Amino acid sequence: xxxxxxxxxxxxxxxxxxxxxxxxxxxxxxxxxxxxxxxxxxxxxxxxxxxxxxxxxxxxxxxxxxxxxxxxxxxxxxxxxxxxxxxxxxxxxxxxxxxxxxxxxxxxxx
Amino acid sequence: xxxxxxxxxxxxxxxxxxxxxxxxxxxxxxxxxxxxxxxxxxxxxxxxxxxxxxxxxxxxxxxxxxxxxxxxxxxxxxxxxxxxxxxxxxxxxxxxxxxxxxxxxxxxxxxxxxxxxxxxxxxxx
Numbered sequence: 001x002x003x004x005x006x007x008x009x010x011x012x013x014x015x016x017x018x019x020x021x022x023x024x025x026x027x028x029x030x031x032x033x034x035x036x037x038x039x040x041x042x043x044x045x046x047x048x049x050x051x052x053x054x055x056x057x058x059x060x061x062x063x064x065x066x067x068x069x070x071x072x073x074x075x076x077x078x079x080x081x082x083x084x085x086x087x088x089x090x091x092x093x094x095x096x097x098x099x100x101x102x103x104x105x106x107x108x109x110x
Numbered sequence: 111x112x113x114x115x116x117x118x119x120x121x122x123x124x125x126x127x128x129x130x131x132x133x134x135x136x137x138x139x140x141x142x143x144x145x146x147x148x149x150x151x152x153x154x155x156x157x158x159x160x161x162x163x164x165x166x167x168x169x170x171x172x173x174x175x176x177x178x179x180x181x182x183x184x185x186x187x188x189x190x191x192x193x194x195x196x197x198x199x200x201x202x203x204x205x206x207x208x209x210x211x212x213x214x215x216x217x218x219x220x221x222x223x224x225x226x227x228x229x230x231x232x233x234x235x
Contacts, residue, residue: 002154033213035221037155044207044228045147045155050221051214088155092218097171099145099157099219 003028004089006102012079013110020074020105022089028100032092034072036065039086039104048087049074081109112136112224114208119229126198130229132191132208137224139184140164143211144191145222146182148204148231158206161191176202198233205230 005023012018022034036049047056049065052072064075072089089102118130132144143166146158159172161182170182181194191208206229209222 033217033219033221035219037222039155044225045209045222046225047221047223050223056221056223086154090155090219090222094218096174098173099147099160101147101155101157104154 002103004102011108022072027095028093030070114226116226116229150204
């Protein structure tokens with residue numbers, strides 16, 4: 001069981017919006033930057049959001065990140081079939097001196 | 111082109127050893143933190159360990175599950191980084207990725223912006 005808690009799955013119709021939560025504690029999310037990764041089937045993870053809410057070059061603004069206290073959220077608007085993937089949150093844990101990942105959330109486009 | 115390429119994966123018996131490599135191109139490894147992340151078949155991402163950059167003395171951290179068995183090292187002349195895995199267990203079977211992170215001064219992570227394609231390690235008799 002992961003220290004960072006994500007819902008196992010979320011789904012929505014094309015064009016709709018989904019949000020993925022990532023819950024932690026003060027030693028990790030509460031005091032460190034959160035990043036989000038997309039992993040398409042059979043491929044390496046790809047950075048979607050860094051430093052809580054910033055998008056790397058080339059990531060569309062349909063993807064957004066936010067953080068409040070010990071929780072973070074990834075939002076995907078205008079859902080497309082190509083967005084079907086596993087999504088992971090990640091951060092540093094200052095008590096464990098370790099990188100943590102959430103358990104992953106599978107996004108399904110209905 | 112900025113990229114990381116892993117190599118050296120394979121089949122090894124329980125209790126055996128293996129060294130996997132991570133070669134960088136398009137940038138200098140010494141300026142960045144490098145993390146090893148693994149993914150067991152059908153499972154999520156699991157952090158294995160980290161090598162900080164030259165400015166932070168190339169210090170390392172390891173996950174509890176591999177501490178004492180795995181060691182990260184660097185070869186600056188080859189712009190490469192290595193993960194030496196000893197006393198391997200069946201539960202170490204996974205795809206191993208190396209990834210780049212460049213935390214701001216005073217922080218511990220920004221986000222892993224460059225990932226390799228992964229190398230597969232299978233521990234089985």
